């Protein structure tokens with residue numbers, strides 16, 4: 176911390192230091208060599224504690240008990256302690272003219288964590304205890320309707336939620352799932368307090384600023400960057416919202432879905448209203464059959480969860496990537512166990528930061544999970560590609576890249592691809608494209624404002640703009656502002672609706688998914704060009720293109736060794752994130768939506 180001096184009186188100690196400097200006997204500052212050695216040691220030490228913590232977290236999420244949660248918390252405490260110590264010590268080299276690579280690593284030391292903690296070991300342990308136990312609370316959450324005997328877990332509730340068209344049942348499920356989170360409210364407030372104190376010790380204003388510092392630009396510039404990207408895609412979202420609201424009003428009546436107002440959150444086919452493809456049947460055009468339904472195709476071809484993962488692996492193999500290691504198949508979790516609690520929220524892991532890659536998922540045989548498998552495998556192939564980088568560079572160019580790779584591959588699950596791999600008999604005619612585009616937009620475009628608002632909420636919580644007494648109100652204000660979606664029943668501060676979304680208790684930053692939704696279309700457009708596929712983007716599959724695979728791999732293997740614009744340039748030739756690829760992709764849909772919305776009053 177730098178303090179302003181008042182007056183010109185030289186305090187005795189400073190006077191002594193000056194005298195030492197003048198006489199040349201001052202302790203010399205640290206050298207470039209020392210800085211490099213410090214970074215090398217730090218990386219070795221961090222790698223060791225990261226691996227321990229990953230193993231503990233893996234066991235915790237695959238076998239949730241009080242004991243595994245405590246063990247994971249202990250390992251997390253060690254990571255917090257080591258990171259805070261090293262990040263603080265790194266400041267010693269602030270004035271040293273180190274090489275660019277060392278400078279970058281000194282910064283990455285601070286931003287490599289999604290969490291910061293005060294220096295006091297007791298507070299570090301408290302913070303790690305809160306985060307691990309919130310995740311366990313979420314993972315074991317159930318809702319027991321009626322007589323309280325037949326409890327539903329999240330996976331069961333999500334399935335019912337996707338299919339039900341009964342507003343009473345939907346409302347019951349919607350409010351039911353949100354009974355798991357009020358106990359997280361006060362731990363969350365304490366978590367924010369402790370993490371903010373840690374972030375301030377590192378020189379950030381709060382944890383939100385630490386998160387925003389991870390994008391190779393000043394945190395404020397990143398905020399502006401998000402605003403720029405959102406303004407590119409907002410008109411498309413508003414068109415989709417307008418059409419969906421009108422169709423929901425046709426289905427449920429305008430007393431349930433009033434015009435000009437935000438859409439009630441329980442009618443969109445997803446527990447968090449973050450993707451809407453499950454209500455395609457309600458909002459699709461007349462004679463809208465997009466030609467096939469991937470869920471039905473998986474069922475009729477008797478594809479089981481393991482085989483779904485094999486489809487994913489074969490896709491990456493077709494691009495020239497090595498097959499997944501035997502340990503992936505032995506150690507991953509693919510189906511929900513019946514005899515114990517697990518965190519079912521899908522995730523990808525790299526236990527040894529080299530090749531012990533795994534996924535953990537409760538796979539259902541349906542289109543959504545088929546896409547999620549590709550999403551998770553994208554993480555694993557990225558992790559394997561950068562394993563030769565030094566530890567601090569073993570991550571993606573920015574976190575949006577990590578989330579965008581598998582999704583990019585999933586954009587290549589086109590009708591042509593499904594025919595090629597034998598899941599679909601023939602390619603539907605081009606006049607079905609509108610249905611396909613609308614179905615995809617219900618996932619990708621509908622997601623955008625949700626992808627933004629989750630961290631808008633957290634950033635305001637961390638900065639103090641949203642105080643604990645207004646946690647829930649602040650959440651719904653942003654839901655209305657960004658998404659045009661409102662709570663279906665009055666909510667109060669006895670509720671803690673943010674906690675019913677996995678990434679809040681798990682403390683996973685969420686802006687990464689917004690970025691990924693923009694980036695994946697940019698990657699897709701560029702890789703389709705590399706693969707030499709002509710025609711509309713929504714009909715392009717890069718399946719089987721070694722050229723596209725090589726280009727993608729060149730970016731993946733860089734890890735975080737360079738600022739992200741360098742990595743982006745490798746695949747796309749562009750140095751800026753840019754939503755025009757997404758707009759290009761959906762251009763025919765935008766025309767159609769404009770026709771549908773003519774005469775409707777849009778907005779909320």
Ligand code: X8Z
Nearest residue numbers: 449520521522523547550688
């Ligand atoms: O959490 C995920 C992945 C794991 S990184 C399944 N996603 C977000 C979510 O489910 O809310 C993918 C898209 C958004």
Ligand code: ZN
Nearest residue numbers: 550554577578
């Ligand atoms: Zn992911």
